[in-house]
Amino acid sequence: MALATKSLQSRGNTLADAQEQLAVLNSRDYAVDAFPRFADTLAKHGRFPLRTTRLDILQVNVGKMCNQTCKHCHVDAGPDRKEIMTRETMAEILRVVDLLSPATVDLTGGAPEMNPEFRWFVQELHARGTTVMVRCNLTIIVANPKYHSLPEFYRDHGVHVVSSLPFYDARNTDRQRGDGVFEDSIRALTMLNAVGYGVDGTGLLLDLVYNPVGALLPGPQKLLEADFKRELLARHGITFNALHCITNMPISRFLEFLLASGNYASYMDKLVQSFNPAAADSVMCRNTLSVGWDGALYDCDFNQMLDLHVSGSVKHISQVTNDIMDGRPIVLNQHCYGCTAGAGSSCGGQLVE
DSSP states (O other): OOOSOOOHHHHTOGGGSHHHHHHHHTOGGGSSSOOOOHHHHHHHTTOOSOBOOOOOEEEEEOBSBOSOOOTTOSSOOBTTOOOBOOHHHHHHHHHHHHHHOOSEEEEESSSGGGSTTHHHHHHHHHHTTOEEEEEEOSHHHHHSGGGTTHHHHHHHTTOEEEEEOSOSSHHHHHHHHOTTHHHHHHHHHHHHHHTTTTOTTSOOOEEEEEOOSSSOOOOOHHHHHHHHHHHHHHHHOOOOSEEEEOOOOSSHHHHHHHHHHTOHHHHHHHHHHTBOHHHHTTOGGGTEEEEOTTSBEESSHHHHHTTOBOSSSOOBGGGOOTTTTSSOBOOOOGGGGGGSBTTOOBTTBOOOO
16 A cells, blocks of 8 residues: 655654644735634634533544555654554543543544554443544554454444545545555455444444545535445445544645645635534534643644643643533634534534534
């Protein structure tokens, strides 16, 4: 499998620096007219300040190491990234799970399975009765024999598998994620189906994630889900539970693409003009706490990649107490337009009908 690109970090690209990304997002130099501040737009619609409500989802990035280097990746993950969560930090997360009892612990990366403590962590979470969600890129399952048993491991621990698949054909998938990714993804999906994932009556949830290929907003989620289900079944005999449509965020490698292709201003304008107050009411940062590989705390996975830590004095998982989600103001910036455009976008898909 050929890599789509190298990480920004390994190429020495200035956008590897979160502050450089924020400078672009907040600069007048990259737009025909200055875009309104996201906070001002929220205030105009009576949604400011945006505050947390409760903790439903604890999202944990266990490391930036990945077997792929996708062109749109907001994490800038890849084989060259060495940031990895330790067992000590995972133990702090388990303490918080015991304290706050989130309904779901959402494990992401990179390829989370590449963390050497991954299976231990999943086992510990499963033993606590929490739902474990894993963001699996699919190709990791077939990348190396040591990962071939992942479908059975997921099944035995009731893991909710959420996997990226940009499209139901090879051309569009490989264009975004690298040569040969579609073929490997189909092999992995077949293996997951074989142990019961995505099969009616098993209770083993297999969801797919769709990101548009290019500077576009996602289409209607229900229609795209119907297309994916029909085409994957007809072409490959594959079934799955749900499709999550996620807007590409104007950060990291997708920001690089927007700037290089001359699409930045038009894409940001599309996001701004598509602002939906109803989507702002349901954004994931309100009921999610994001934990970085080093234990640092953020309002969401996207803020994490921009080094925008949570407000207040508690900045690390080791400091968390039971009032962490009691109406804390959410840290905002211009990329937040991505989650509130059109039908809205979160790690769980579109937010409004």
